[in-house]
Amino acid sequence: MALDPADAAEYPPELSRLPPGRHGLPRDFVVHNQRERLIAGLAEAVAEKGYGGTTIADITRHAAVSRRTFYEHFDGKDECFVAAFDTVTEQLRGRVEEAFKAEDEWPVATRAGIEAMLAFLASEPNLARLAMVEALVAGPVVVERYDAAVQTFLPYIAAGRKGASKAVLKHLSDSTEEALVGGMVSLVSRRIVAGQTEDLESLLPDLTEFTLTPFVGSDEAARIARD
Amino acid sequence: MDRGYRAVTVADIVRRAGIARNTFYDNFASKEDCFLATQAYAVEESVARIVEASAEAESWEERLAAGLGAFLKYVAGEPALARTCVVEALSAGEAAQERYEESLQAFVPLLRVGRESSPHGEDLPETLEETIVGGIFWVIYQRIVLGETEKIEALLPDLVDFALTPYIGAESAQRATARL
Numbered sequence: 244m245a246l247d248p249a250d251a252a253e254y255p256p257e258l259s260r261l262p263p264g265r266h267g268l269p270r271d272f273v274v275h276n277q278r279e280r281l282i283a284g285l286a287e288a289v290a291e292k293g294y295g296g297t298t299i300a301d302i303t304r305h306a307a308v309s310r311r312t313f314y315e316h317f318d319g320k321d322e323c324f325v326a327a328f329d330t331v332t333e334q335l336r337g338r339v340e341e342a343f344k345a346e347d348e349w350p351v352a353t354r355a356g357i358e359a360m361l362a363f364l365a366s367e368p369n370l371a372r373l374a375m376v377e378a379l380v381a382g383p384v385v386v387e388r389y390d391a392a393v394q395t396f397l398p399y400i401a402a403g404r405k406g407a408s409k410a411v412l413k414h415l416s417d418s419t420e421e422a423l424v425g426g427m428v429s430l431v432s433r434r435i436v437a438g439q440t441e442d443l444e445s446l447l448p449d450l451t452e453f454t455l456t457p458f459v460g461s462d463e464a465a466r467i468a469r470d
Numbered sequence: 471m472d473r474g475y476r477a478v479t480v481a482d483i484v485r486r487a488g489i490a491r492n493t494f495y496d497n498f499a500s501k502e503d504c505f506l507a508t509q510a511y512a513v514e515e516s517v518a519r520i521v522e523a524s525a526e527a528e529s530w531e532e533r534l535a536a537g538l539g540a541f542l543k544y545v546a547g548e549p550a551l552a553r554t555c556v557v558e559a560l561s562a563g564e565a566a567q568e569r570y571e572e573s574l575q576a577f578v579p580l581l582r583v584g585r586e587s588s589p590h591g592e593d594l595p596e597t598l599e600e601t602i603v604g605g606i607f608w609v610i611y612q613r614i615v616l617g618e619t620e621k622i623e624a625l626l627p628d629l630v631d632f633a634l635t636p637y638i639g640a641e642s643a644q645r646a647t648a649r650l
Contacts, residue, residue, distance in 0.1 A: 379560045379567075383474055386561065390615060393608075414640045416628035418609045425608020426601035433571065433600065449595035453602075456636050461590060468595075 278316050280306040282327040285320075290369040294324065294377040324373075324381050325388065331367075331374040332392040338363045339399065349403050350459055350467045354451045356399055357427070361443045361450075364431065368440040375432045396424050403458040415457060423454050475505065475558040505554070505562050506569065512555045513573045516544050524580070530587050531638070531646040535630045537580055538606070539650070542623050545610060549619040556607065557614050577603045584637035594636060602633050626650055 284306025288297045299320060303313050317323040342359035346352035364371035378389045400420040404412060427450050434443055448468040455464035473482070480501055484494050498504040523540035524533040545552040559570040578599040585591035595601075606629050613622050627647040634643035 380563075382476065382561070390612070411640070414631070414635075414644055416631065418625060418628050419632065421612060422605035422609050422629070422632050424605075425611075426603075426605030429574075429604025429608060430597055430601045433604075436571075446597065449597045450601070452595050453598060453636070457632070457640070461594075461636060461639060465590070465593060 277306075277308055277312055278326070279330075280308055281313060281316055281323060282330055284308075285323050285327050286331075286369040286373050289324075289377050290372050294381045321382060321384065324377075325385060327370075328374055328378055328381075328385055328388060328392075331370045332388075332395075334370075335360060335363055335374070336392075336395060339396070343399055349406070350455050350463075353399065353403065353454055354447070354467060357450050357454065358444070358447055361431070361447055364435070365441055365443040368435075371435055371440050371443075375428070375435055393424060393428055397421065400424060400454065403455075407458055411458060419457055423457070426453060475554075475562040480504075502563055502565070505558075506565055508551070509555050509559060509566060509569055512548075512551050513569065513576070516541055516573075517576055519544050520576075520580070530583050531630075531634060534580060534584070534633060535626070535646065535650055538630060538633070539623075539626050542610070542626055542629075545614075546619055546622040549614070552610075552619065553614050556611050574603050574607060577606075581633060581637075584634070588637040591637070598636055602636070605632065 281302060284302045284304070285297070287305040288301035291297075292301060297320065299310065299313055302320070302323060303310050306313075313323070317326065338359040339356045343352045343356040346355050364375070374389075374392075378385050397420040400423050404415065407415075430446065430450070431443060434440065434446065452461075452464045452468035455467060458464075459467070478501065480491065480494055483501070483504060484491050487494075494504070498507065519540040520537040524537035527533040527536045545556070555570070555573075559566045581599045581602055585594060588594065609625060609629065610622060613619060613625070627650045630650060631643045631647045634646055638646070
């Protein structure tokens, strides 16, 4: 497993296969803009009807572009969804990365990263639903990307191993980071399903304490979480 | 479930089961109905095994370890069923997803009693049990997705340690898992 948080900034190779402007279209502003509108249109349509119920017509209506334009950018709904998913996870990772890097101490940086994640998802309920709930029902290709995207958050947690005492390191296992990130993702997804996306930021103290505990112990984790 | 829930047809199911199509429809209304029945069966089986295993243990820590151990053993011993219920359940529609969530919730009380053994039980985050269970399932899910079901049973000490630490601290958790 990569332990350097800097690795997280690298876009996983499997996520970078979709260049903007397919079919030889120039990467000019108009095209880029259309593509972004289609992605936003898909997110709105999926929030309304779920992935299964969304049609190309729904996407183009929300995006206010023609059907022909849609097919200039994407082969179909699945490909548009993948592009949307990648865009959301890239943005999310960008926010987390920025917040994490702005702090020197790992526990505080971790809290800042969690805060940035929750703030982004709470402010973009359609995108949050798309990436954390609908992605799981959008077929095996997206599920694989979902798994890969979750894995890219592990290095932030693994960074806590640096400077940890021998006793702590002995206590951590190969799956500690996986379990922590998985636990966070699972709780956040459940809150989104329950229609509590706008309250996600209230989870900050709980998730911070949960994540820091294996590294710094409950008391210190609670102190930082509630600071 | 070699091909994933969405790609599987009723024809695939009857061929594998060696039964007639009519017999399938005598028992199930649809593929989804059959899936839900499979899931219900697996949840019932795993809960029964967890309850049985944990009943023999004395302390809370031992009950948790015995219950989780029985669960991991069941999952590892039934790789196809595990894939169906842990991985495919997420993409098999709303009813399957809901039941999956409910089965996760079955583990919450098993953990929650740990607050009584914890020196700071009342101060622990309200969501702690949900995140622990979510984390444990994510680790199991990953092993299944990666085709490493044979590694699942060996996760027991790590997962028990992960679950116990927030309640009783790293040192006590390590002592409790050392015996596993």
